[in-house]
Amino acid sequence: MKQVTLSQAERETLRQMHKNAGTHRERQRAHAVLLSAKGYRLDQLSDIFEADRDTISRWLDDWPEGGMAGRSDAPKPGRPGKLNDAAQTLIIQSLQTPAPNLKPLLQERLKKGALR
Numbered sequence: 001m002k003q004v005t006l007s008q009a010e011r012e013t014l015r016q017m018h019k020n021a022g023t024h025r026e027r028q029r030a031h032a033v034l035l036s037a038k039g040y041r042l043d044q045l046s047d048i049f050e051a052d053r054d055t056i057s058r059w060l061d062d063w064p065e066g067g068m069a070g071r072s073d074a075p076k077p078g079r080p081g082k083l084n085d086a087a088q089t090l091i092i093q094s095l096q097t098p099a100p101n102l103k104p105l106l107q108e109r110l111k112k113g114a115l116r
Helices: 008-020 024-037 043-050 053-071 085-096 103-112
Strands: none
Touching: 008 024, 024 043, 043 053, 053 085, 085 103
């Protein structure tokens, strides 16, 4: 039986992560560690989270080694963005400015080459 042992401070931190973490996966992993500390077995956790036992086991193994950092996903590669920093800034500013119809404004700026 794989079980995690937690200090009171770790329990409180994990409770906060379970409620407020940025991603669903981080909240799930924090919850799994908390339940393991309460005595739930791998097969029970697997049923609760509808995840493979090996996945749950890896979450629990990551806890002592990585602590809070072990709860987050590693960055994933992806296709580079099409817009440069200036274009992204322009779009964000345009979205923050009230306009009756944003589409013509962005099309105009696109024609002028501002979004390349």
